[in-house]
Amino acid sequence: MKIRIIFIVVVVLALLAGVPWYGSASIVQFGIDALLTATLAQGWNLIGGYAGYPSFGNSVFYGLGTYGTAIAMAQFGLPFWAGLVVGGILAVLCALLLGIPILRLRGPYFAIATLGLAAAMGAVIANLGIAGRNNGLILPLFRGDALFYELALGLLALTTLMIYLVSESRFGAGLIAIRENEDAAAVMGVNTTLYKVMALALSGFVSALAGGIHAYWITFIDPGSAFDATLNVKMVIMAVFGGPGTVLGPIIGAFLLSAISEVLAAKISTVAGLFFGGVIVLAVVFMPKGLIDVGYGVRRLGLSYFVQNIRQNRL
């Protein structure tokens, strides 16, 4: 059984890794975007899905990774990997500094506290000379989209492996305990503050690496694009669509939603936004627990699974 799963994972990974060789250049472009978004959704999954703290501020880490990489490369002429390290460190520091005060807030209060983070950090960056103020930074041009694709795929694979290991560990069990009942978890001996801050830091770290790859690929960044608030919403929607608190749900959500949005954009550009919104509304009504849950919900209950979902939510 286990061998079969490993075999399937390896085959899927190999198929995805081969895309630059047998896919067209525009599929590679789409792939880079979809893989990076999936990484962001996975990063969010850790804090939002497992620990149950719905962060709307994860794009702060993405932005810091973007800027860490850009500053290292454009201002100091450092190589790309050094930029990624700088971005990752910045994001982890930020997560530690922010996490300790705001992770004391619970439920909607936590979500509200994180909402303003991206905008605030954008405003800070827009006034820093080293970050090019509001004008943004220009990175050197690198002609190798296949490399960016493989980097993004590697990052997503490692992030997913990390989530899997976390979910199997004491740490992961602790996070789920916090999500289900934080007070009870504390009584049971879970160091809730430490666990939550660690989850946020890990989540920030992978988001920052995704930001760094995106920065070098797109070659120009400014505070508006790096600290884009819609990115927060996007990663939450994708994770929730696929199934938060599961290992593969956010990836499936990100891939499917990216593909749907891309096809809609190509086929019916003017009303694509409307249709995309419709897809999300339907998804939330019929499968509030994500696609993953549909997988065995339907097997167990048949089509009445959807009816049950609607009843449960008293719609």
Added chain:
Amino acid sequence: MQPFVGLPRFDTGKPVVGLWKPVTGMLGAAALALAGGLAVTAPAQAANTITLGAAVQLTGSLANTGRYYRDAYNLAIDQINAKGGVTVAGTKYQLALKILDSQSDVNLGVRQYVQLLTQDKVNFLLGPFSSNDAMDDSSVAEKYQVPMIQGGGASGQIYARGYKYIFGTLPAAGDYFASTIKMMMTLKPAPKTVALIAANDSFDVSVAKGTRELLKKAGLKIVVDEQYPESSSDFSSLLSLTKSKHPDVILWSGHETEALNFIRQAKSLNVNPHLLYSFTVGVPTADFRKALGADANYAFGMTPWLPSPGLKDAWFGDAAQFATLYQTKFGYAPDYHAASAVADVEAFVRAIEAAGSVNPQKVRDAIAKVNFDSLYGHIKFGANGQIVMPQTVIQVQNGELVKVYGTKFYAKPAYPLPPWSKR
């Protein structure tokens, strides 16, 4: 305590292992969706067709200006085809246009430019609207070494990267106030002090930087030099600061909505420069004059283009005829964005004919050498790829837009500016 109600509830034991089976199948399905999502077949290339491609903001926040580019590209290509198309080494070619909607999303725009080059196999690229989009999209042109001529981004940053395949027909942001300052120095009474106010985005920072140098050269004293955050709506503290310094002139650079707010608040706080004020945006548009009514009077501005019959064109006759044709066809008047977009298409035609080939490298070298008169003005690119073109000073006088100064005076400016109480 249930922090996030919509989440699935698992027992705290081993929640995830059981999920593997249904999930792996779905991952495969998702991978297929990823691979199949974009598999749109390329249109067959008709013989003797040269295709220009662009990803323009047809929907989303920038669509209002994006439409100028779509309509102008289409009109230019129809007109050129109607007049015989393009002659490449003795063979007649027709032009075609492939336009995609970037939905005002920079990332999508970049992907679409790659798609245009790799899948739709367009020959050359036209640009999107706005400096930020042009920044990112021109990187695609440079990566694939296919020339792009864009008429939507004026920021100096686009041309500061040493790229070889990007050309632009909007004049440099740093020179926007050059003709205004030249005009100011000939006026009596002559201004001595200037307040320079600019938004903090790429384009306006470039304007401020260039203007600072121009003012220094002209020997004018800058008494206020302030930046404000993009899309501000409250200018009261900036206006109070300006009032306390009593400048002769206010040179202002930003976006149209901000310009409207600035003027309205200047009126309510009774802030007035002694001699004149000038705005980089707003003044040329009818919306600006409509929104402000009589308060729009006396505002100076600039435009690289006005639909005057003096601008002769090989395909449209002149700029005035172009403006009439455009108005009847699309139902709204063209502004310099549209004229600049037409010039981009014409520059390609001239360059392709001069190169006698559709080879991207050869056409690129020919673009660097083009030198012709168009309805937009004289088209010739500087060494960095950006056009050098003077701005015409314009002013709102009695609710009408008046062309005031270019290299000489066309009309008498309303000068000096009367205080708000006496208008």
